[in-house]
Amino acid sequence: MISNFICPTEIFLGAGSLKQIKAIIQQEQFRRAMIVTDKGVLNAGLIQPIMDELAEVNCEASVFDGVEPNPTDIVVNQAFVALTNERPDLLIAVGGGSSMDTAKAIGILATNGGDIIDFRGVGKVKEPILPVIAIPTTAGTGSEVTTVTVITDTKMKLKYSVGGRNVAARWALVDPELTLTVPPHVTAATGVDALTHAIEAFTSKMSYSVTDSLAKESIRMIAENLRTAVYQGNNLEARSKMLEGSLIAGLAFNNAKLGLCHALCNPLGAHFNVPHGVANAILLPHSTRFNLPARTAKYAEVAKLMGESTEGLSLSEAAEKAVTAIERLIKDVNVPAKLSLVGVTEDFLPRMVEECADNPLVSINPRTATKDDLLQIYKNAF
Ligand code: NAD
Known part of the structure; x- marks a missing residue:
């Protein structure tokens, strides 16, 4: 039997690994980042230090903080409107699975078009998603390294997955200091x-x-x-x-x-x-x-x-x-x-x-x- 193992994400692990963000941005020459997060993470004070890092490497940044737990198609569409307005070349997901999954979902729409439900299942995302740096702030979902995003369809009342090699963050900054504020x-x-x-x-x-x-x-x-x-x-x-x-x-x-x-x-x-x-x-x-x-x-x-x-x-x-x-x-x-x-x-x-x-x-x-x-x-x- 042949087994295979997929992890398309480059992982930086350990206290302080958040600081890698500047090196990634400089190496890839990203100019405009959109941070995808929720209000709980914002209020915990985790976003400003990231904005400060981005400013140091002259990367413009906007923040979408409308993610909600168990993200829905409505949240994804709102975040995608923000993406369309801001035209980022990089998405930075800061939060738990809900923020990381929302960022992956709009990353899919940015390069593949369509509605997120069109990609339900495995292998339907044909183009690599807009680059995502995933920064988990909960110790739970592992979404920073999975090739999946989980979305709830509000009309069908259905929670479903979109999966495949292209549905991965390009980098994961796995820094436990960001989890100290989790209630x-x-x-x-x-x-x-x-x-x-x-x-x-x-x-x-x-x-x-x-x-x-x-x-x-x-x-x-x-x-x-x-x-x-x-x-x-x-x-x-x-x-x-x-x-x-x-x-x-x-x-x-x-x-x-x-x-x-x-x-x-x-x-x-x-x-x-x-x-x-x-x-x-x-x-x-x-x-x-x-x-x-x-x-x-x-x-x-x-x-x-x-x-x-x-x-x-x-x-x-x-x-x-x-x-x-x-x-x-x-x-x-x-x-x-x-x-x-x-x-x-x-x-x-x-x-x-x-x-x-x-x-x-x-x-x-x-x-x-x-x-x-x-x-x-x-x-x-x-
Ligand atoms: P979450 O992202 O919904 O966050 C839960 C709450 O914790 C939010 O209110 C948030 O504001 C708060 N929070 C997060 N980090 C914080 C911090 N550092 N300080 C203070 N508050 C903080 O929760 P979750 O459990 O991480 O994610 C759940 C979602 O992930 C579900 O939709 C689930 O289906 C999905 N999921 C995805 C995968 C995947 O591989 N893509 C795997 C498992 C689960």
Whole structure:
């Protein structure tokens, strides 16, 4: 069997890596940058230092700060109007997955035309997107290194992905100092998102040695550091490990793909605007329990990586401990852990099943899941 590994992005990792921005701009002779961000990131004071860096290399800069969590086609269209007015030769995404995905989406429209929904699926983006520097400010999505953008269509109430080699940032400046201001509840939810990426990549049908080594290291780093990052937000070491963990989880899942948990999450974002990490936290224990029989040995390893003692246990008992470890971590960092706590009503569950049943992530999940199984998982999470 032949496996391939894609990462078209040049990565600068570590405290202070933001400073690389001037060298990139000078090397590529960019003249006009548009920063794509949201008001939370702006108010956290993260944009002005970047503007100052740009001024030092005579790069003009404008700011679009209208990104919202779970970015929609409406947000993308507003950002694209700004792009059309400003005519930048460079996009700088500063924020979590929502800002990075919005920047990628308008980068697609700038060079490919059309509407973002036209590119739904994989491989439909024919031209490389406008150059993007991705600067993550949450430790969660890994979007800085993935070849995907995730957008919600407001008319169809559908959260979908646009993917392919061309849908990548050209550079990622992965600087943990920018994550010190993330509030505890966002740190918790985004951290669980990164953990979900790592676990789903590790247990995926498409995983192999390269993605496994990344995923395992990511699971270990996140399990060891998420609690500290949540409760001691200014602990740079924990923040660094979390950002590194989410980056390498991104590299792993971009190649090994994800599974059931992410498929089940999409309707929650599309209909109830549940933050992506919260959706993962609600569904990960239940999708993991469902998948245990299909990947028993790997889940036993997940348990160990998350610090559980599995000595003297049978393989299936050890695998069960993965669920225990996940539930304990989610409880410790205080993420809402039930569908009923985030506005979902029980009569809506069958509709969510219909919407996620066609998601390709269901078909590549390690264990075959029928619609009845999906409904049961939602009910368990209710
Ligand atoms: P987000 O980008 O929506 O940000 C969440 C909140 O955190 C916002 O209110 C923001 O203002 C605030 N925030 C971010 N950084 C901050 C900082 N440093 N200081 C203070 N506040 C800060 O959240 P997210 O979880 O990073 O991104 C979620 C989106 O990413 C979802 O739409 C999800 O589907 C998508 N996603 C994309 C990929 C991908 O590969 N493209 C992967 C997973 C998820």
